[in-house]
Amino acid sequence: DISDRKQADERQRVLINELNHRVKNTLATVQALATYTFRRGSDDDALSRFEGRLMALSRAHNVLTDESWSGANLRDIAADTVESIAGQGSNRLRLQGADLYLKPQLALSIATVLHELSTNAAKYGALSSPEGRISLSWTIEEESSGQVLKIIWEESAGPIVSPPLKKGFGTRVIERSLSQEHQAKVKLEFPFTGVRCEMEIPIIEVV
Ligand SMILES: Nc1ncnc2c1ncn2[C@@H]1O[C@H](COP(=O)(O)OP(=O)(O)O)[C@@H](O)[C@H]1O
Ligand SMILES: [Mg+2]
Incomplete structure (x- = not known):
């Protein structure tokens, strides 16, 4: 009847507004990525670094879309992002932690950070040598300020590292x-x- 129809219209209006808001957020992120990537005068591979960053964002969007943008499993985000550089089903990556759903905006930020850690690992760290390993583990801990999600990225068995x-x-x-x-x-x-x-x-950022 008419009231059902009105409710459906209203739901659609809310969804469109939400989508609009997210698209704008994403475009702002893309603009920031472009600014940073090309600022230092474009060297040869600036474009491919930019494309890599966009792809990481796009993969995280796919994970979120699979869950209707309600949130994303940290394990899926981590596996997708790191394996896109380390190789699918890579035995060089160890993921350890309970199932944990992240709010969309946090999932996107974590994907962005893991993408930078992974590309650096491929250029200079554990993924630049055949024996290198990456461990990513997460736990929820009690701090005086409340609960926090603690994530640890740790490279090992790669080249000897010196501080940059x-x-x-x-x-x-x-x-x-x-x-x-x-x-x-x-x-x-x-x-x-x-x-x-x-x-x-x-922990407020966790669904
Ligand atoms: N995983 C890593 N292993 C060893 N050194 C690293 C690693 N990640 C970063 N570094 C060092 O830190 C420097 C800064 O990294 P970054 O800020 O990503 O800039 P860029 O990748 O453009 O050099 C690198 O040039 C490198 O010397
Ligand atoms: Mg780098």
Whole structure:
């Protein structure tokens, strides 16, 4: 009847507004990626680095769409993002943690950070040598401030690492995107055994 019809119209209007909002968010993200990637004067592979970043974002969107944008499983986001660089079903990647659903915006940020960690691992770290390994583990911990999601990225058995003299875009994305958008604490370290990144995200961001 008429009231059903009105409800359906209303639901559609809400969905379209939501989609519109998300598309705008995504376009703003893409614009920021382009600005960062091309700012340093375009060298040869700036375009392919940009495409890689867009693809990572697009893969995370697919994971979210599979779940009707209600949220994304951290394991799916991590596997998709890292395996796109390490290789499908790679035995170099170990994922460890309980099933955990992330809000869409956090899922996108985590995918972006994991993409930068993975490309760096391929260029300089564990994925640049045949024996190298990556472990990604997550737990929920009680802190004085409340519950936090703690994610640890740890490279091992790769080349000997020395701390970098300068930071590039990747480091800035890793250190800043989660802290600025999600009130997270992020620690990126360069022990000689392999890069280690620890992220602590307030639990409100989990579905
Ligand atoms: N996984 C890693 N293993 C060893 N060194 C790394 C790793 N990731 C980053 N680095 C070092 O940190 C530097 C900065 O990385 P980044 O900010 O992503 O810039 P870029 O990738 O453009 O060099 C790299 O040039 C490299 O020296
Ligand atoms: Mg990099």
